[in-house]
Amino acid sequence: xxxxxxxxxxxxxxxxxxxxxxxxxxxxxxxxxxxxxxxxxxxxxxxxxxxxxxxxxxxxxxxxxxxxxxxxxxxxxxxxxxxxxxxxxxxxxxxxxxxxxxxxxxxxxxxxxxxxxxxxxxxxxxxxxxxxxxxxxxx
Numbered sequence: 001x002x003x004x005x006x007x008x009x010x011x012x013x014x015x016x017x018x019x020x021x022x023x024x025x026x027x028x029x030x031x032x033x034x035x036x037x038x039x040x041x042x043x044x045x046x047x048x049x050x051x052x053x054x055x056x057x058x059x060x061x062x063x064x065x066x067x068x069x070x071x072x073x074x075x076x077x078x079x080x081x082x083x084x085x086x087x088x089x090x091x092x093x094x095x096x097x098x099x100x101x102x103x104x105x106x107x108x109x110x111x112x113x114x115x116x117x118x119x120x121x122x123x124x125x126x127x128x129x130x131x132x133x134x135x136x137x138x139x
Contacts, residue, residue: 012133014085019131022078023087024048029076031055031093033065040065046074047108052125053089054105056118063120066093074124084134091126 014022023029024047031042042062044055053074057063066072070092077086096102102121112118 008135010135012135014087014131014133016129016131019087019129020048020051022085022131023053023076023089023129026076026078029053029074031062032073032075033062034069034071035065045110045113047105047110049105049108052123053091054108054110054124055122056105056110056112057120057122058116058118059120063095063122066122067095070094072124079136082136082138084136085131086134087129087131089124089126090128091124093122093124096121096123 028043028045031044033040033042040061044057046053046055048054072091072093074089074091075086078084096105101123105121
């Protein structure tokens, strides 16, 4: 992963490449969906490959929401000693149906953290990625 951009500014915008690198360095993020007028946030473990985010999910409201409204946001962040960063992906989600897709994603190291059935593989295709670095106040 590339180093944090050096700056005296309190907030620095990351390049798309830096944002993808940060996103790929973490394992847990937050999926944001909207049903009607109500936003819902779900923590999920994930992997990144070829500009896409992948996660697994079981049957339930998260999966139902994605099939009705595919527009999503996805966010992850990390706090270091004197810097922090946040990356947000906006895009569309789709449930993958083929065994080949499942095998390919499993090969990336995506495994459920919670021992509940998660047989559905979801792909988020980004339409926009935004990354910000925060230079924290030392105190």
